[in-house]
Amino acid sequence: MVRKIGILTSGGDAPGMNAAIRSVTRVALANGIEVVGIRDGYRGLVNGIFEPLNKGDVSDMVDRGGTKLGSARLPEFKDDDVQEKAVKQLKDHGIDAVVVIGGDGSYRGAMALTKRGINCIGLPGTIDNDIPGTDFTIGFDTALHTCVENVDKLRDTSSSHHRCSVVEVMGNHCGDLAVWTAISCGAEIVITPETGYDELDILERLRYLDQAAKKNHAIVIISEKITDCESLARKISLNTGFSGRATVLGHIQRGGSPTPTDRVLAARMGEKAVDLLMQGIGGHCVGIIDNKIISMPINEALETPRRSRKEFYRLFDNLI
Ligand code: ADP
Ligand code: F6P
Numbered sequence: 557m558v559r560k561i562g563i564l565t566s567g568g569d570a571p572g573m574n575a576a577i578r579s580v581t582r583v584a585l586a587n588g589i590e591v592v593g594i595r596d597g598y599r600g601l602v603n604g605i606f607e608p609l610n611k612g613d614v615s616d617m618v619d620r621g622g623t624k625l626g627s628a629r630l631p632e633f634k635d636d637d638v639q640e641k642a643v644k645q646l647k648d649h650g651i652d653a654v655v656v657i658g659g660d661g662s663y664r665g666a667m668a669l670t671k672r673g674i675n676c677i678g679l680p681g682t683i684d685n686d687i688p689g690t691d692f693t694i695g696f697d698t699a700l701h702t703c704v705e706n707v708d709k710l711r712d713t714s715s716s717h718h719r720c721s722v723v724e725v726m727g728n729h730c731g732d733l734a735v736w737t738a739i740s741c742g743a744e745i746v747i748t749p750e751t752g753y754d755e756l757d758i759l760e761r762l763r764y765l766d767q768a769a770k771k772n773h774a775i776v777i778i779s780e781k782i783t784d785c786e787s788l789a790r791k792i793s794l795n796t797g798f799s800g801r802a803t804v805l806g807h808i809q810r811g812g813s814p815t816p817t818d819r820v821l822a823a824r825m826g827e828k829a830v831d832l833l834m835q836g837i838g839g840h841c842v843g844i845i846d847n848k849i850i851s852m853p854i855n856e857a858l859e860t861p862r863r864s865r866k867e868f869y870r871l872f873d874n875l876i
Contacts, residue, residue, distance in 0.1 A: 558675070558833045560590040562606070562651040565623040566597035566658035566665065569810060570681045570695025572818035573623040573657050578614040579826025580655050585611055587834060592651055596628040597658070598665055602638055604645040618819055621698070621811045627658075633665050643672045653833045655826075657681040660688070660858060663841055667854045675838025677829040678854055679822075683809055686730035689857030690843030694825065696732065697817040699809045703737040706805055707775060711741065715773035720762060720798035722776045724785045726809050733809070734779040735868045739875065743775040746872055750865055753782050759795045766797035774798055824849050 561584050565573045581591045593613070595605040607613075617624055632638045646654070646669075653675040656666040659682040666676035680687040683699035703725050710721040727733040731748025738746035744765055747753055758776070765771040776792075778785055785802040792800030814822070825842045828849045832840055840851040852860075 558589055558653050558836070560592060560649075560651045561830070561833060562592045562594050562601070562646060562654040563609070563625070564594035564597050564601060564654065564656055565625050565627045565681065566656060566662035567627060567629060568659070568682060569623045569627045570683050570693070571621040571698035571810070571812055571814035572694035572822040573627075573681050574617040574620050575814055575819045575822035576657050576679055576681065576694055576826045577609075577623070577625060578618055579823040580829055581609045581614045582611065583827045583830040587830065589830070589834075592649065593625050594654070596626040597662070598630040598633040598642065599628040600626070601642045601645060601654075602630065602633070604649065606649055606651075619813050621813055623657075633668075639668050639672060642669065643674055646674055653677075653838065655679060655829045655833070657694070659684070659686070663687070663854045663858065666841075667839055670839035675833055675836070677832050677838065677851075678841035679825045679829055680841065680843065683726060683733065684728045684730050685732040686728055686862075687841075687857075688860045688862055689841050689852050691845050691863070692821060694818055694822045695814070697821075698812060698814045699726070699733055700736050700740070701815055702809050702812055703733060703805060704740045706803075706808070707737060707741040707743070707777070710803060711773065711775060714775065714801065718772055718798060720774040720776060720789070720792050720796065720800045722778060722785045722789045722792065722800060722802045724778050724780055724802070724804045726805070727779045729781065731779050732865065734777045735865065735872060738777040739868065739872050741775060741777070742875070743777045744771070744876060745774070745776040746869075747776065747778040747782060749779060749782070750869060755783075755788070755791065758788075759791065762792060762796040762798060
């Protein structure tokens, strides 16, 4: 029987993590389970930096971005002795199970703890939408709103000056933020790990938009880690009729008040995590597939290829 649950946030933060912490805490307390907040991800776990969470401790946070528990990266958590130290801390504090909110790296840590006898459940928290086992991650919708709001503003100014705005969005190695932003904003070109990068083709398409289609602006949405978008903007100025300008949205995408969609997703997933732990299940991750909250073993999720995104790229192509 689970009596005390620990909760931590790990990896890059995401809007909605606080809503998930609140949900896990309130649902657990409603079921007579104590809750302990673990500071700064696995780092706080290994060092025993714990704080009891009562109902009032998670008030006034459902609308707040970031994570009140703090997040961190601890590469040494892959090491056996570090994991053993974490298990000892949990046992010393009477914590029988842990909810880990983070990305796939954090899931691997949760799996390692489960193998060492502490049931853990992973909740997908990242703006990147790159976690297998779910259609959507907590934070993606909010980051998408931030991207769309900013690209809409850039469109206003770029159309006044016959410019091409090259906008770099995050996503790590996943193009979801980029292609969803591109569809939402009516961008002219989207470049992601899924589309590949063909500079000559991009310049050719922009020349067509300027000369043949007589567009007075163009928006290029590009995923991070593909190319230097300042340099791409310079090449656009040199090789097309548009004047190129680069904007890197950066960490702005990680902040801000979570959207209602992210808040509700976090609440539903938090409830599911507690439910699984009450059933004695560990080593699972929670997801939303076809709008149903589901869970599956973390190992299985990590081995499952991500669902194809082709339909979004086809739609984008049909819209331009
Ligand atoms: P994310 O969870 O967003 O994917 P990271 O990949 O940085 O972010 O992982 C977050 C943390 O999870 C790491 O700093 C480390 O503490 C832990 N972690 C990552 N990979 C493993 C692993 N293979 N085994 C144990 N812990 C891991
Ligand atoms: O995983 C979330 C994310 O914001 C990625 O989109 C990005 O590549 C990375 O984290 C940035 O990490 P950091 O916060 O360490 O700069």
